[in-house]
Amino acid sequence: MSQLTLDGRQVPFEEGETLYQVARREGNSIPTLCYDDRLAPLGACRLCVVEVEGYGRPVASCTTLAEEGMVVRSSSPALEEHRRTLIDLVQSENPTGVEVDPLRGAQATELAKLAERYGSGGTRFAGSTSGRSRHDDPNPMILRDYDLCISCYRCVRVCAEEEGDHAISITGRGFATRITTEFDGFLEGSACTFCGQCVQTCPTGALGDQRALRYQGEPGDLEATRSICPYCGVGCSLDILTKGEKIVGVRPALDGPANGGALCVKGQFAWEWVQHPDRLKEPLVRKDGELVPATWEEALDRAAEGLARVRDRHGRHAIYAVASGRAPHESAYTVQKLVRTCFQSNQVDNCSRS
Amino acid sequence: MQPTDSELIQRWQGEPAPLLPLLHAFHERDGYLSDDALRAVSQGLRIPLAELFGTVSFYHHFSREPGGHGVTRVCSGPICKLRGSDELIEELEGAHSMACSGRCDEPIGVLRGGEALVGHVGGELGAQPTPLPAPNPGGVEECCFRSIRVEGRGSIEGYRRSGGYRALEKARAMGGEALLGELEASGLAGRGGAGFPTARKWRAVREAPGGPKTVVCNADEGEPGCFKDRALLDHDPHAVIEGIAIAALATGATRAFIYLRYEYPWIQEKLERAIVEARDELGELAIHVRRGAGAYICGEETALLSSLEGEHPFPRNRPPYPVTCGFEGTPTAVNNVETLASVPPILDLGAQWYAGLGLAGHKGTKLISLSGDVRRPGNYEVPMGLPLDTLLHEWAGGPLEGRRIEAVTMAGLSGGFLGRDDFDVTLDEPALRAKGSFLGAGGIMVFDDSRDIFAVAREAMAFFADESCGKCFPCRIGTRRLTERLSGEGPTDPSIWKEEVEAIGRTMSQVSACGLGIAAPLITTSLMRLFPDAVDAHLKRP
Numbered sequence: 055m056s057q058l059t060l061d062g063r064q065v066p067f068e069e070g071e072t073l074y075q076v077a078r079r080e081g082n083s084i085p086t087l088c089y090d091d092r093l094a095p096l097g098a099c100r101l102c103v104v105e106v107e108g109y110g111r112p113v114a115s116c117t118t119l120a121e122e123g124m125v126v127r128s129s130s131p132a133l134e135e136h137r138r139t140l141i142d143l144v145q146s147e148n149p150t151g152v153e154v155d156p157l158r159g160a161q162a163t164e165l166a167k168l169a170e171r172y173g174s175g176g177t178r179f180a181g182s183t184s185g186r187s188r189h190d191d192p193n194p195m196i197l198r199d200y201d202l203c204i205s206c207y208r209c210v211r212v213c214a215e216e217e218g219d220h221a222i223s224i225t226g227r228g229f230a231t232r233i234t235t236e237f238d239g240f241l242e243g244s245a246c247t248f249c250g251q252c253v254q255t256c257p258t259g260a261l262g263d264q265r266a267l268r269y270q271g272e273p274g275d276l277e278a279t280r281s282i283c284p285y286c287g288v289g290c291s292l293d294i295l296t297k298g299e300k301i302v303g304v305r306p307a308l309d310g311p312a313n314g315g316a317l318c319v320k321g322q323f324a325w326e327w328v329q330h331p332d333r334l335k336e337p338l339v340r341k342d343g344e345l346v347p348a349t350w351e352e353a354l355d356r357a358a359e360g361l362a363r364v365r366d367r368h369g370r371h372a373i374y375a376v377a378s379g380r381a382p383h384e385s386a387y388t389v390q391k392l393v394r395t396c397f398q399s400n401q402v403d404n405c406s407r408s
Numbered sequence: 409m410q411p412t413d414s415e416l417i418q419r420w421q422g423e424p425a426p427l428l429p430l431l432h433a434f435h436e437r438d439g440y441l442s443d444d445a446l447r448a449v450s451q452g453l454r455i456p457l458a459e460l461f462g463t464v465s466f467y468h469h470f471s472r473e474p475g476g477h478g479v480t481r482v483c484s485g486p487i488c489k490l491r492g493s494d495e496l497i498e499e500l501e502g503a504h505s506m507a508c509s510g511r512c513d514e515p516i517g518v519l520r521g522g523e524a525l526v527g528h529v530g531g532e533l534g535a536q537p538t539p540l541p542a543p544n545p546g547g548v549e550e551c552c553f554r555s556i557r558v559e560g561r562g563s564i565e566g567y568r569r570s571g572g573y574r575a576l577e578k579a580r581a582m583g584g585e586a587l588l589g590e591l592e593a594s595g596l597a598g599r600g601g602a603g604f605p606t607a608r609k610w611r612a613v614r615e616a617p618g619g620p621k622t623v624v625c626n627a628d629e630g631e632p633g634c635f636k637d638r639a640l641l642d643h644d645p646h647a648v649i650e651g652i653a654i655a656a657l658a659t660g661a662t663r664a665f666i667y668l669r670y671e672y673p674w675i676q677e678k679l680e681r682a683i684v685e686a687r688d689e690l691g692e693l694a695i696h697v698r699r700g701a702g703a704y705i706c707g708e709e710t711a712l713l714s715s716l717e718g719e720h721p722f723p724r725n726r727p728p729y730p731v732t733c734g735f736e737g738t739p740t741a742v743n744n745v746e747t748l749a750s751v752p753p754i755l756d757l758g759a760q761w762y763a764g765l766g767l768a769g770h771k772g773t774k775l776i777s778l779s780g781d782v783r784r785p786g787n788y789e790v791p792m793g794l795p796l797d798t799l800l801h802e803w804a805g806g807p808l809e810g811r812r813i814e815a816v817t818m819a820g821l822s823g824g825f826l827g828r829d830d831f832d833v834t835l836d837e838p839a840l841r842a843k844g845s846f847l848g849a850g851g852i853m854v855f856d857d858s859r860d861i862f863a864v865a866r867e868a869m870a871f872f873a874d875e876s877c878g879k880c881f882p883c884r885i886g887t888r889r890l891t892e893r894l895s896g897e898g899p900t901d902p903s904i905w906k907e908e909v910e911a912i913g914r915t916m917s918q919v920s921a922c923g924l925g926i927a928a929p930l931i932t933t934s935l936m937r938l939f940p941d942a943v944d945a946h947l948k949r950p
Contacts, residue, residue: 087881097725099881100919111918111926117725132918139915143885179908180899181892184885205878220456224720224878225465227703229888231878236457237443245458 058124073115073126074102082128085137085168087144088206089116090255092314093215098206099144101137101168104128112136138172144204145169145176147184147229152202154259156276157266157295160305160315164257165204184229185260191240195248195323197262198233198241205231209252209261216316221245222252250322254306254315265323266295266303274298280307283321284386285379286406290317294325301328327380361397370399379406410437413445417452425665425735427453427718428698431470436522440476455718463720466877468506468702469519469670481506482527483517485632486821486853486867487779491515492529499529507704507871508632509671512779512853513539513786522673538635538642541787544803549765550789551773552749556644562678564685567646573689575752579654582755584614587658591751593759595771600626600707600744601819601848601923603837606751609741612731613659616739621661624735624742625652627668627675628712630704631820632871633851636775637745639787641668641675644749645682649695651748653686654755656693659741664695667712670702704875708922709742711877722879723922744849746775767793770836774847778804780854781811790835797831800854811856815938819848821868822923824930825861827938844937845930862942865935866894872928883925886916890932902947906936 055066060080067076072095077084087099095116103112107125112133115126127133144165154162169176184205188198207224210233214220221244225234235244253261274297283290291310295303304325308315327333337353338345348356364372377389386404393402411419416433420426430453434445441464450457464470471477480500484493485508493516497503500518511517511526518525518533527533541553560566567573579587592607613621625648629637641648652664668676676699683695703721705711710724713735734740750772754762763771770792776799779785783805790799800806800813807813815825823845826833833839840846855864873887889912892898899905913929920926936943 095725096879097921098879100921101881103919114725114919114921119727135911136915136919139911140881140919143889143912143915144881146889147885179885179889179912181889181897184888204881205884214456214459220459223456223458223462225462226878227466227705228873228876228878228884231884234458234462236461237446238461245456 056120056122058120058122058126060126061128067120071120073104073106073113073118073120073124076120077104077115077126077128084115084128085141085171086116087165087168087204087257088208090208090212092308093208093211093255096207096211099140099204101140103133103136105130105133138174141168141172141174142176142178145174146179146181147204148176148202148258149183150176154202155262155267155270157270157303158197158253158259158262159256160254160308161257162259162262166258182229184231186232188240193241193248193264195264195319196241196246196250196253197264197267199260199262200233202258202260203233204258204260205233206257207233208255208257209233212251212255213246216314217247217249217251219245219247219249221247248319248323249317250319251306251316253322254308263303263323265326269297269300269302272297272300272302274300276302278305282383283317284381284383284406285318285320285324288312290321292317292321301325365397370397371401373397373399374401375403377402377404379404413448414452417448421452424663424696425698425716425718427455428701428715431464431701432699435470435477439478440471440474442472442474453718459720463718466703466721467670467700470701478521479504481509481519483507483509483511483515484867485509485512485517485871486817486864487512487633488515488517489867490780490855490859495529496527500527500533506671506702507630507875510629510635510638510669512633512635512777512851517671519671519673524671524673538638539786540643541639541789542784544788544790546802548791551753551762551765552640552644552647552746552775553787553789554753556639556647561644562642562646562682564646564682567644571756572646572752573650573686575755576650576653576657576689578755579657584658584660587654587755588614590755590759591658594754594762595759595766596747596750596754596762597772598744599746599750599774599850601631601822601846603847606743606747609731609743610655610658612729613661613739613741616732618732619660619738620663621659622735622738622740623652623655623659623661623664624709624712624716624730624740625664625666625745625748626707626709626712626742627666627672627745628700628707629669629672629745629849630707630875631822631849631851632868633777633779633817633820633853634849635777635779636787636850638672638675640745640749640775641672641679645675645679646686647749647752648745649679649682649686650689651743651751652695653690653693654751655741655743655748659739661741662692662694664693665716665735666695666697667706667716668697668699669707670700673699703877704871705877705922705924708924711922712742713740722877725921746850765791766836767791768834769793770834774835775850776835777851778854779851780816781808781813781856781859782806782854783808785854793834793836793839795831796826796833796835796852799835799852800831804854807854807856811858813854814857814859815855815861815864817851817853817855817864817868818845819927820851820853821871821931822846822848822927824927824934825865825938826934844934848927860942861935861939862894862946865931866891868931869894869928872924872931876924876928880921880925882912882916883920883922883928886912886920886925887928890929894932896946900947902944905947906943909936 290313291307484505509517
């Protein structure tokens with residue numbers, strides 16, 4: 055295996071690895087803002103620059119391939135000064151004093167954390183701001199708060215490279231660069247499928263999950279519980295966000311083996327029905343053509359009686375069960391158990407199978 | 409009758425690098441790029457609509473407003489500004505400003521639709537041919553300009569009469585290897601500014617796996633104060649075409665592009681005519697002319713390739729370099745107009761001849777576009793190593809009556825300022841690097857003691873801010889912050905002002921992703937070094 059020197063240590067690498075990948079594997083916390091390891095490296099934020107012996111200027115470690123015998127320094131007074139200046143510059147293009155709620159997206163506080171690490175208060179290099187929020191966009195899912203945008207283009211890249219929608223792009227040049235849809239319109243009516251991947255990769259909260267943000271004021275600590283999306287058979291890993299007993303959002307698991315951080319509009323945004331006031335909270339049985347509340351015992355007896363009657367009259371193959379993707383995984387499991395063991399049939403399905 | 413959408417699309421769909429010419433076709437037909445035009449192009453070339461919409465907005469000269477194509481645009485480059493471009497904009501109804509249009513030797517450049525004109529305050533607009541470079545006073549031997557003044561040189565007959573296409577014939581007889589050896593011995597290096605040895609670049613393309621290989625002539629002469637390629641392309645187009653043919657021979661390329669800057673529309677016709685005339689000489693080699701649409705960054709070779717391919721014209725990360733992975737991923741030699749035009753005389757007269765043209769051990773020559781406050785502005789071909797003083801005073805006649813030259817900019821604007829104490833510098837890379845500057849594409853703009861250097865610096869930085877592509881953070885934000893600080897915004901405390909300007913400059917010059925961001929802060933660092941009094945006076949203002 056090839057080796058290079060990183061901060062005075064000999065470290066191995068595999069051909070095709072970038073300096074950033076090598077450094078990160080070695081536990082080095084080189085800062086980045088435009089980096090998302092699912093995307094082709096862009097080399098835009100320049101925070102990940104490192105010094106390589108024999109090179110005239112620092113190089114972006116995310117776009118530089120490791121080479122045998124390279125002597126690399128990931129930190130030095132000069133590099134730290136450049137990083138501090140870059141963080142101060144990027145802070146200066148946004149309004150000061152904005153508190154970014156972590157509910158906005160999976161990586162929404164990335165810039166805030168770096169600003170803290172580099173002690174950047176956002177007042178050095180003060181000047182005009184670059185973003186232009188689209189609060190006029192009426193879609194109920196994706197907040198487009200571009201006042202906080204830092205033009206890292208992770209949203210544009212994830213939309214093209216991961217989702218394949220090419221719904222958003224870059225308009226203008228330089229400091230006047232903006233994120234846009236075709237003809238600068240709303241997301242609805244563009245090629246956007248509301249998968250929310252742009253929201254989840256955004257490092258500043260310029261894109262936010264509007265559904266989750268409704269629970270901004272909800273008391274309690276934010277907790278994440280790993281689960282699997284029930285809506286279809288792909289099996290996307292996700293984290294269900296809760297505060298106390300309340301679900302306050304869903305996030306794709308960036309390390310999900312089936313989805314690698316992707317979800318679709320249903321998995322990402324369709325979860326509020328769980329705590330919808332119209333949901334049934336108790337069993338109902340039909341009496342004289344009317345559905346009326348009943349005890350579980352009564353309801354189960356009635357169901358068992360009906361099913362048994364069908365089985366006895368028409369045979370076990372007369373029963374076919376379909377479980378709902380909106381039911382918990384445990385219920386889906388129980389339904390198939392019921393059909394297979396009680397009715398001795400394999401005639402069971404789930405709307406998530408497709 | 410006007411061509412229909414589908415006729416236009418059919419015309420370009422199967423061609424290489426079709427996006428720019430197709431957009432130009434719609435732009436010219438409709439007078440702007442309508443939503444419907446973008447939809448048709450998006451469908452015809454299978455480019456996502458949002459991406460096409462974004463990319464079109466990158467170029468200055470593509471208009472999305474009805475009638476935009478015909479709007480009068482007035483050059484507001486540094487020299488045209490001195491000559492009154494702001495007043496001219498006032499005079500001409502509905503006129504807009506545009507970045508330096510490469511006519512600094514005969515200001516003020518004006519574009520109206522597809523017409524390239526010049527004008528001056530209080531005068532009529534008119535078409536004016538590109539001035540021929542004046543012979544230098546000492547009769548110093550030239551390479552690129554050697555035959556440019558021959559009557560009829562622009563036609564194939566005139567070109568052949570004065571020795572044209574002899575080098576190509578010789579190159580064919582020599583074969584690729586011998587040709588590269590000869591070029592290597594001449595010491596020819598890239599004349600667009602990067603100075604990479606031409607033979608080494610061509611060899612890398614020749615030896616790279618994959619194909620078809622491509623030659624790209626970079627004629628996107630967008631650096632303010634540079635107009636040398638215009639003179640070559642306008643008066644000696646066949647020299648450039650012959651250079652391309654020799655490059656193709658050396659690299660094994662079967663196709664070539666000339667990426668021409670938008671502001672030279674008449675040269676497109678001239679080149680296309682010359683390519684047809686040269687058909688017998690070119691054999692199988694197809695040369696396609698593609699016209700940019702107004703974007704300084706497209707002069708950067710990888711942004712140029714992105715632009716040719718119809719992508720958003722951001723510079724690309726290197727490696728891989730274009731020599732292995734250039735146009736559409738194929739091995740590509742990107743060469744400046746001047747580099748290519750130097751090749752035929754070198755092959756014709758020999759490597760030793762060319763190498764011997766330089767002074768004091770430097771090899772060859774360099775075209776310099778000299779403009780501003782001198783008696784005889786224009787293009788000069790100087791031997792490498794000529795003292796700047798000699799060029800300014802002996803060749804160009806020195807300052808205007810009663811004036812003193814106070815400063816010059818180097819490499820157009822990218823090399824920052826040199827002051828009076830620097831004028832003894834010789835025009836070669838090592839000497840200029842030692843002064844913290846560089847030769848670049850060879851534009852030198854001259855400012856005398858009647859000029860406000862601080863204002864020149866402000867305009868220069870505003871230009872870089874306007875042309876910054878928006879990809880890398882230090883350049884995107886840094887050029888803006890420096891422009892603001894030169895415009896009276898930002899901190900009022902002089903020491904904080906200087907600390908911020910220096911810190912931004914340091915980081916930009918060290919970690920920017922391409923030459924634009926690396927070079928731009930030379931303007932502020934050289935301003936503060938050479939003209940501290942002007943800076944202090946400006947900072948004291950209420």
